[in-house]
Amino acid sequence: MTEHVFSSEKIRQLQELLHQPKKIVITTHHKPDGDALGSSLGFLHVLAKAGHSISVVVPSEFPSFLDWMNGSGDAIDFRKHPHKVKVVLKNAELLFCLDFNDPSRVEKMQAEITGLDIPMVLVDHHLDPKPGFCNIQFSYPAIGSTCELLVHLLVALNLDHHIDRNAAECFYAGIMTDTGSFRFNSVTAGTHRVIARLMEAGARNYFIHEQIYDTNSSWKLKFLGFTLHEHMEVLEEFNTVIFSASQADMDRFHHEPGDLEGVVNYGLSINKIKMAVLFSERDNLVKISFRSKGSFSVKDIAEKYFEGGGHRNAAGGRSELSLLDTLNKFKALLPSYKDELNRES
Numbered sequence: 001m002t003e004h005v006f007s008s009e010k011i012r013q014l015q016e017l018l019h020q021p022k023k024i025v026i027t028t029h030h031k032p033d034g035d036a037l038g039s040s041l042g043f044l045h046v047l048a049k050a051g052h053s054i055s056v057v058v059p060s061e062f063p064s065f066l067d068w069m070n071g072s073g074d075a076i077d078f079r080k081h082p083h084k085v086k087v088v089l090k091n092a093e094l095l096f097c098l099d100f101n102d103p104s105r106v107e108k109m110q111a112e113i114t115g116l117d118i119p120m121v122l123v124d125h126h127l128d129p130k131p132g133f134c135n136i137q138f139s140y141p142a143i144g145s146t147c148e149l150l151v152h153l154l155v156a157l158n159l160d161h162h163i164d165r166n167a168a169e170c171f172y173a174g175i176m177t178d179t180g181s182f183r184f185n186s187v188t189a190g191t192h193r194v195i196a197r198l199m200e201a202g203a204r205n206y207f208i209h210e211q212i213y214d215t216n217s218s219w220k221l222k223f224l225g226f227t228l229h230e231h232m233e234v235l236e237e238f239n240t241v242i243f244s245a246s247q248a249d250m251d252r253f254h255h256e257p258g259d260l261e262g263v264v265n266y267g268l269s270i271n272k273i274k275m276a277v278l279f280s281e282r283d284n285l286v287k288i289s290f291r292s293k294g295s296f297s298v299k300d301i302a303e304k305y306f307e308g309g310g311h312r313n314a315a316g317g318r319s320e321l322s323l324l325d326t327l328n329k330f331k332a333l334l335p336s337y338k339d340e341l342n343r344e345s
């Protein structure tokens, strides 16, 4: 389990920060996913057992399929309770930033965390952390999830004996969702050793899987069917699939946050497809989810053209153009990637 080697100096610094009971705030990125919320809540349980007083703050709402996570009801949503967030941050002695590496990822909460005069610790697996964002940075892009990284870190800190069932199930969920249920190439033998450790601590794999994947509303499935049938465009020349969802369609299918989660992956399940992209209209903005297979990087497209970023095979972006104009802008970019999209790899 201790196969992951961290800088002993950083571990020492962090141990020193955690030596005395502290008021700690844990936060994560806007629109928290399974890994973001799982790492935050799992860490909350561990640090609480170690004697600290913890608040988890989220910049915006998380999808309801994560409601089952122990502690989720106590996470403070900045959009709903900005004042409460300001108060806990004002009293905080230490801030952990999990599953993001750039203050812009907390969106409207950015001003609250960049002005703080307390130690900040980053634990994250996205590429290119913003230099100097946090005082101590544990940035490991090769690791498939922040939850996996955090368990390795807890072992190095000698805090892993505090991982109880509640913490273990939060971490398990984050690893499962960020690895596409253990099938992405980021999964290693080390990932499975962490999973074994979490199951020994009581994590129920069947329970977690059911909570996350078998709690769809019928509207979500109807919307999925509609999107696949009506708004999926296969661009064979570019080995690319495009999905789109307009605000009107979302209203028609009673869209709830998280309902479009996973739609984009259906594109990659088509033979030979290298890239799949979902464009969804929200609050006068087009949100974009990019996915790819193999060496083709969607991170660069997201960064260069759509004010976004992420990983090589999974990235996000946005556009202030209309849905149609955004689709056209994207399609116009494809010829310049044609060779790369047709390369065998």
Ligand SMILES: [Mn+2]
Pocket (backbone or CB within 6 Å): 035, 036, 099, 125, 144, 145, 146, 178
């Ligand atoms: Mn993650």
